[in-house]
Amino acid sequence: MARPNYSSNGSIKEELSKVKLSKESIKENLWVFKYIIPYRFKFILGLVLIALSGVTTMAFPYLLKELIDNAHQISLGKDAIAPGLVALTMLGVLSIQMVFSFSRVYLFSFVGEHAVADLRKDIYKQMIMMPMEFFAQRRVGELSNRLSADISQIQDTVSSVLAELLRGLVVLLIGIGLIFYLSWKLTLVMLSVVPVIVVVAVVFSRRIRKESKDAQDQLADSGVIVQETLQGIANVKAFSNEAYELKRYSISVEKVVKLAIKSAQLRGIFISIMIFSIFAAIVMVVWYGTSILQFGELTAFVVYTAFIGGSMAGFAELYSQLQKTLGATQRVKELFGEVTENVNIKDEPVQEAFRIEGTVELKHVAFSYPSRPEIQILKDVSFKAGLGQQIAIVGPSGAGKSTLVSLLLGFYNPAEGALLFDGKDAGSYPLSQLRKQMAFVPQDVLLFGGTIFENIAYGKPDATGEEVEEAARKAYAHGFISSFPEGYNTVVGERGVKLSGGQRQRVAIARAILKDPAILILDEATSSLDSESELLVQKALDSLMKGRTSIVIAHRLSTIRNADKIVVLEKGLVKECGTHDELIHLDNGLYRNLNKLQFELS
Numbered sequence: 001m002a003r004p005n006y007s008s009n010g011s012i013k014e015e016l017s018k019v020k021l022s023k024e025s026i027k028e029n030l031w032v033f034k035y036i037i038p039y040r041f042k043f044i045l046g047l048v049l050i051a052l053s054g055v056t057t058m059a060f061p062y063l064l065k066e067l068i069d070n071a072h073q074i075s076l077g078k079d080a081i082a083p084g085l086v087a088l089t090m091l092g093v094l095s096i097q098m099v100f101s102f103s104r105v106y107l108f109s110f111v112g113e114h115a116v117a118d119l120r121k122d123i124y125k126q127m128i129m130m131p132m133e134f135f136a137q138r139r140v141g142e143l144s145n146r147l148s149a150d151i152s153q154i155q156d157t158v159s160s161v162l163a164e165l166l167r168g169l170v171v172l173l174i175g176i177g178l179i180f181y182l183s184w185k186l187t188l189v190m191l192s193v194v195p196v197i198v199v200v201a202v203v204f205s206r207r208i209r210k211e212s213k214d215a216q217d218q219l220a221d222s223g224v225i226v227q228e229t230l231q232g233i234a235n236v237k238a239f240s241n242e243a244y245e246l247k248r249y250s251i252s253v254e255k256v257v258k259l260a261i262k263s264a265q266l267r268g269i270f271i272s273i274m275i276f277s278i279f280a281a282i283v284m285v286v287w288y289g290t291s292i293l294q295f296g297e298l299t300a301f302v303v304y305t306a307f308i309g310g311s312m313a314g315f316a317e318l319y320s321q322l323q324k325t326l327g328a329t330q331r332v333k334e335l336f337g338e339v340t341e342n343v344n345i346k347d348e349p350v351q352e353a354f355r356i357e358g359t360v361e362l363k364h365v366a367f368s369y370p371s372r373p374e375i376q377i378l379k380d381v382s383f384k385a386g387l388g389q390q391i392a393i394v395g396p397s398g399a400g401k402s403t404l405v406s407l408l409l410g411f412y413n414p415a416e417g418a419l420l421f422d423g424k425d426a427g428s429y430p431l432s433q434l435r436k437q438m439a440f441v442p443q444d445v446l447l448f449g450g451t452i453f454e455n456i457a458y459g460k461p462d463a464t465g466e467e468v469e470e471a472a473r474k475a476y477a478h479g480f481i482s483s484f485p486e487g488y489n490t491v492v493g494e495r496g497v498k499l500s501g502g503q504r505q506r507v508a509i510a511r512a513i514l515k516d517p518a519i520l521i522l523d524e525a526t527s528s529l530d531s532e533s534e535l536l537v538q539k540a541l542d543s544l545m546k547g548r549t550s551i552v553i554a555h556r557l558s559t560i561r562n563a564d565k566i567v568v569l570e571k572g573l574v575k576e577c578g579t580h581d582e583l584i585h586l587d588n589g590l591y592r593n594l595n596k597l598q599f600e601l602s
C-alpha cells in the first residue's frame with residue numbers, strides 16, 4: 001500500500017523512495033531482523049503455520065476433485081468413496097485452516113507490534129541523544145513524519161509482507177507441482193500464455209507508470225496554484241484577478257484530465273490484452289482438458305491455475321513493498337549511524353567526584369557553529385562567575401548571548417579557549433552530570449502536556465507533594481495555582497488550561513527551584529509582562545538566584561543593577577565588564593548607551 005508522505009506543512013511529498021532489491025541491499029538491511037530475534041519462536045511458528053495454511057489451501061481443490069469425481073462415479077453406479085466422507089474431510093481441512101489463519105495473524109501481529117515498538121524506542125532514544133547541531137540543521141517535523149512513515153513500512157513488512165511472500169511461494173510451488181501431476185501436457189498449454197503475459201506486462205507497465213506519474217505531477221502543480229492563490233488571496237482580490245486565476249487553474253486541470261485519460265487508455269489496453277490472454281488460455285485448457293481429464297480433475301486444474309495466477313500477480317506488489325522497506329530501513333540505519341551526544345541515558349544521581357560548588361570561568365573562548373564554520377560568533381570571551389555570584393550578560397541583538405548559554409549547557413564545545421567549572425575543564429565532567437547540576441530558565445517557557453504538578457516536578461521527578469508546593473510558593477506561583485479548581489492537578493499544555501506568560505515563567509522558576517542547581521542560567525523574558533506579573537516574576541527570580549551562581553542574559557537592564565558583574569558582549573567580544581556603578585560611569589561606554597536608550601524608550 002502506497003503511503004503518501006506528509007511534510008511538516010502538511011503537503012504531500014514524494015512517496016517512500018524505493019531501493020533496488022539486490023544481494024548487497026538486502027545484506028545491508030538485515031540488521032532490522034535483530035528486532036525479531038527476541039520473538040523468534042513466535043515468528044518461526046508463524047512462518048510454519050503460513051506454509052501449512054498454504055498447503056491446506058492447496059488441498060482444497062484436490063478434495064473438490066475427489067468430491068466431484070466420486071459423486072460422478074457413484075452416479076454411474078460404480079464403486080467410489082462416499083461423497084459425504086469427502087465433504088466431511090473438506091470441512092475438517094477448512095477447520096484446520098481456520099486455526100492456522102487465526103494463529104498466524106495473531107503471531108505475526110504480536111511479533112510485528114513488539115519488534116516495531118522496540119525499534120521505535122531505539123529510534124526515539126537515538127533522536128533524544130542527538131546533539132543540538134543535529135536539530136539545528138533539520139526540520140524536526142519533517143524528520144519525525146518521515147521516520148513514522150518508515151516505521152509503518154517496516155511494520156507492514158514484518159507483520160504481513162513476509163508472510164504473504166511465503167504464502168505466495170508455497171501456493172506457487174505446490175500449485176505448479178500439482179498441475180504438472182494432474183497433466184503435464186495441459187500445464188504446458190496453460191504455461192504457453194506466460195511469455196505473452198510477461199512481454200505485455202513489461203512493455204505496458206513501464207509506460208503506464210510514466211504516464212500516471214506525469215498525471216500526478218500535473219495534479220500536484222494545480223494543487224500548488226490553489227495553495228498559492230489561497231495564501232495570497234488578498235493579492236488576488238486586490239488586483240481583481242479572480243478570472244485570471246480561474247483560467248490558470250482551469251488550464252492546469254484540463255492538462256490533468258488529458259494526461260489521466262492517456263494513462264487510462266494504456267491501462268485499458270493492457271487490462272483487455274491480459275484478460276483476453278488469460279481467458280483464451282482457460283478456453284484452450286478446458287477445451288483440450290475435456291478430452292484428456294475427468295471433470296473433477298479439470299475443475300481442480302482450473303482452480304489451481306487461478307491460485308497460481310493470483311499469487312504471481314501478488315508478487316509484483318510484494319516486490320514493490322520490499323523495495324520500499326529497504327528504503328525505509330536504510331534511512332533508519334542512517335539515523336542510527338549518526339554520532340550521539342555522550343549523555344547518560346540511565347537516571348543516575350550526581351556523583352560526589354563530579355559535584356560542583358558553582359564557580360564558572362570562561363578563558364578566551366571562541367566559537368563558530370558547525371553549520372557555518374567561517375563565521376566566528378564568539379571571538380574572545382573571558383569572565384569568571386564566583387561562587388554564588390550573579391553575572392549578567394548584556395549586549396545588542398546578535399552579540400552571541402544565547403550562543404554563550406548553549407556553550408555553558410554543553411550543547412556545543414568551544415573551538416578555542418576553555419570553559420571551567422570549579423576550575424576544572426568542562427570536558428572532564430560527564431555531560432549528564434554537569435547538566436544535572438544546572439538549571440535553565442528560557443525566555444519562552446514550554447510546558448509539557450500534563451498537570452502543573454508534573455510540570456514543576458520535571459525538575460526533580462521523585463519530588464513529594466510538599467516539595468512541589470514549597471517550590472511553587474518560593475516561585476510565587478502557589479497563589480494562582482490554588483485559585484484553579486483542580487489546583488496542582490490542573491492540566492496545562494496544548495490540551496489544557498493556557499497559562500499567561502508570567503504564570504508559565506513562574507512554573508518554570510518553581511521547576512528550577514525544585515532542581516536546586518549549583519548553577520542557574522536564565523534567559524530573561526523579553527516579552528513585556530504587565531507590571532504586577534513582572535514584579536512577581538522578579539521576586540520569584542530573586543528567590544531562585546539567592547545563594548547560587550547565576551548567569552543571566554538580561555534584556556531589561558533595570559533588573560540587573562545589583563548584579564555582581566555585568567559582562568557587555570558585542571560581536572562576540574567582551575567590550576566591558578564590571579558592576580553597574582562602574583559601567584554606568586564609563587564615558588561613551590556601550591552599557592551606558594544601552595541604558596540611556598532603554599531609559600529613553602521607556
Ligand SMILES: Nc1ncnc2c1ncn2[C@@H]1O[C@H](COP(=O)(O)OP(=O)(O)OP(=O)(O)O)[C@@H](O)[C@H]1O
Nearest residue numbers: 136369371372377396397398399400401402403404
Ligand atoms: N544554530 C545556529 N547555527 C548557525 N548560526 C547560528 C545558530 N544560532 C545562532 N546563530 C547565529 O549566531 C549569532 C549570534 O546569535 P545569538 O542568538 O547568540 O545572539 P544573541 O546575542 O542571543 O541575540 P538576541 O539578543 O537577539 O537573542 C547570530 O548571527 C545568529 O544568526
